[in-house]
Amino acid sequence: MERTYNVYIDTGLFVLSNLLDKDIEYITTEDIFNSSEIIFNEILSMDEENFKKLKYMVFTNSVYTQVGFERKFKSFIKNMEELNSEGTLKCSLCGSVSVNYSYDATRSVLPGICSNNFFNYSNNLRYSAICPACIALSLYSILGINRTKSGAIYYASDDNKVMKNLVNRAMKNLKNEYTEITVLDEIQSTLECEILNKDYNKAYYIEATLCQNYGQLENTRTYTLTSERLLRLILLKKEGLWDKFKENKFIYNVLYENYYDMKDDIDIFKFFKDLFLEKELTMDKIIIDEIKSIAKKLSNNIDKDLIKELDKISSYNKFQEFIIYNQKNIFSKNGEFLVSQDLYDAIIDPQKWLSVKRRLTVELLYI
Numbered sequence: 001m002e003r004t005y006n007v008y009i010d011t012g013l014f015v016l017s018n019l020l021d022k023d024i025e026y027i028t029t030e031d032i033f034n035s036s037e038i039i040f041n042e043i044l045s046m047d048e049e050n051f052k053k054l055k056y057m058v059f060t061n062s063v064y065t066q067v068g069f070e071r072k073f074k075s076f077i078k079n080m081e082e083l084n085s086e087g088t089l090k091c092s093l094c095g096s097v098s099v100n101y102s103y104d105a106t107r108s109v110l111p112g113i114c115s116n117n118f119f120n121y122s123n124n125l126r127y128s129a130i131c132p133a134c135i136a137l138s139l140y141s142i143l144g145i146n147r148t149k150s151g152a153i154y155y156a157s158d159d160n161k162v163m164k165n166l167v168n169r170a171m172k173n174l175k176n177e178y179t180e181i182t183v184l185d186e187i188q189s190t191l192e193c194e195i196l197n198k199d200y201n202k203a204y205y206i207e208a209t210l211c212q213n214y215g216q217l218e219n220t221r222t223y224t225l226t227s228e229r230l231l232r233l234i235l236l237k238k239e240g241l242w243d244k245f246k247e248n249k250f251i252y253n254v255l256y257e258n259y260y261d262m263k264d265d266i267d268i269f270k271f272f273k274d275l276f277l278e279k280e281l282t283m284d285k286i287i288i289d290e291i292k293s294i295a296k297k298l299s300n301n302i303d304k305d306l307i308k309e310l311d312k313i314s315s316y317n318k319f320q321e322f323i324i325y326n327q328k329n330i331f332s333k334n335g336e337f338l339v340s341q342d343l344y345d346a347i348i349d350p351q352k353w354l355s356v357k358r359r360l361t362v363e364l365l366y367i
Contacts, residue, residue, distance in 0.1 A: 001027045004093045004134065007156040007209050008110060011144040012137030014167040015039075024160070029098070029133045033081035036074045039140050046174045050147055053178075057152040058142060058211050076139075080132035091131035098131045110138045144170045147178055148186045151212035155190065159204035165194045166206075183210055187223065188251040195230065196237045203227035223255045232271045241268055260358050263307075266365055273362065283355070290343045291356060295363035297338050301330045310361050319353045 001024060003010050017024045019038050020031060043051060055064035066072045087098035110130055144167040146153040155166040169190070181189070187208050195206070205226050212219045225233075233254070236245060245251070245268055253262050259276035262269045269276075283291075298306055313319050327338045339347050347356055 001025070001029075001032075001094070001133075003160075005156070005158070006093055006110075006134075006138075007154045007207065008138040008141045009093060009134050010137075010156060010163065011154050011167055012140035014164055015042075015140050015144040015171065016137070017164065018168055018171060029084060029096070032133050032136050033077060033084070035140075036077040039143070040070060040073060042143055042171075046143070047177055050174050050178055051142075054142060054145065054147055054152055054174075057147070057213055058145065063139060064142065073139075077136055080136050084132040087131060089129050091134060092129045093134050094131060096131050096133065098133065099129045110135055143174065145211075146170050146173065146186055146190070148183045148210075149180050150183050151210045153183065153186055154209045154211070156207045156209070157204050159202060162195070162204055162206065165198070166190065169194055184249065184251050184255070187255070188246060191225075191230075191233065191251075192242070192246075196234060196242065204230070206230065225254070229254055229275070232275070236268065236271050239267075241271075244268065260362075263361060263365060269365070273366075276362065277359070283352075283359070287343065287346055287356075288359070290340065290347065291359050292363050293340075294338055294347070295360055295367060297330055297336065298326060299364060299367045301333055302326065306364050307361055310357055310364075313357060316350050316353050319357055320348050323348055 001013060003013065003024065013024050013027065016022075016027055016031065016035055016039075019035065019042060020027065022031070063069075063073050063076050084098045087096075089099035090097050091099050141154065144154075146155070155163075155170070157163045157166065190208075191206075205224060207225070208223045210219075210221045210223070212221075233242075233245075236242060244265065248262075248265060248268070250262055250265075250268060253259060254272070257275070259269070259272045262272060309322070313322055323339060330336055330338045346352075349356070
């Protein structure tokens with residue numbers, strides 16, 4: 001079976017690949033429907049408390065939380081197999097012609113897509129064309145997720161080798177007694193174990209999808225680590241800075257692309273400087289050159305800790321006062337303007353001052 005790049009279905013597919021010891025491309029629909037006993041036995045091998053918590057954390061929970069779970073689960077998969085053989089519509093996810101109108105997939109078997117998921121309680125979409133095989137794989141995905149104290153995390157990657165390792169790691173961990181861990185620490189630990197300690201030569205991305213399903217709280221959030229960001233982390237690890245990165249909890253800054261707050265550690269910030277500059281408000285080259293000139297003039301003429309001074313500036317008025325004060329100060333020293341007259345208004349633009357301040361701080365770091 002080919003991948004769908006839906007995190008729930010692909011996780012289930014790699015779970016089955018692990019249990020059947022078959023590459024995903026050789027897994028058939030018959031394998032999927034004939035594996036209910038294997039899946040059930042694997043669930044029984046999980047740490048009991050892990051399964052108890054996870055079956056309520058994830059959205060694929062209706063089958064798992066019913067009384068008589070074993071009978072209901074196997075009966076459900078058998079029903080999916082029968083529906084699959086009678087299908088006449090094309091699946092919107094895997095492309096197989098096996099969708100049956102008589103069964104409408106709900107968010108409890110495939111979240112985020114189906115017509116009554118929590119983003120669409122009004123049921124505007126009358127029907128979702130999802131085949132029984134995809135639904136079964138989505139249910140199997142419970143064996144390949146990661147428990148945290150704030151929800152369950154599914155990992156996905158466009159690289160099959162990486163995806164396989166991520167799912168296999170989760171399956172192994174679920175057999176062990178749970179040790180409380182935060183979402184950020186779980187993501188950081190996974191990166192360290194499965195990515196940074198292995199030699200992957202191919203560019204790939206990783207997504208971590210957090211599912212929170214606690215009564216009134218129904219939410220998913222996806223954190224994306226692009227190949228570019230992963231490469232920075234790998235290079236940072238090779239430079240021996242990973243322990244320092246972990247200690248400062250900088251994984252938060254990478255996941256939320258808040259690179260500016262990493263500037264207090266210049267050794268680590270240098271790996272993300274260009275990503276920070278790309279993310280900042282786009283500026284004309286003439287403005288960027290002017291900011292570089294301002295940084296050099298400040299550095300040559302002012303003895304104070306300029307970065308600390310800029311960090312204290314929390315409003316547009318204070319930034320304007322900083323520029324005016326140093327404009328006068330430097331002019332009185334050598335007759336030179338800190339900011340050229342032509343670009344003065346652009347530098348103290350009330351809509352862009354924060355980006356200018358941040359860029360100026362970064363330029364000062366590297367002088």
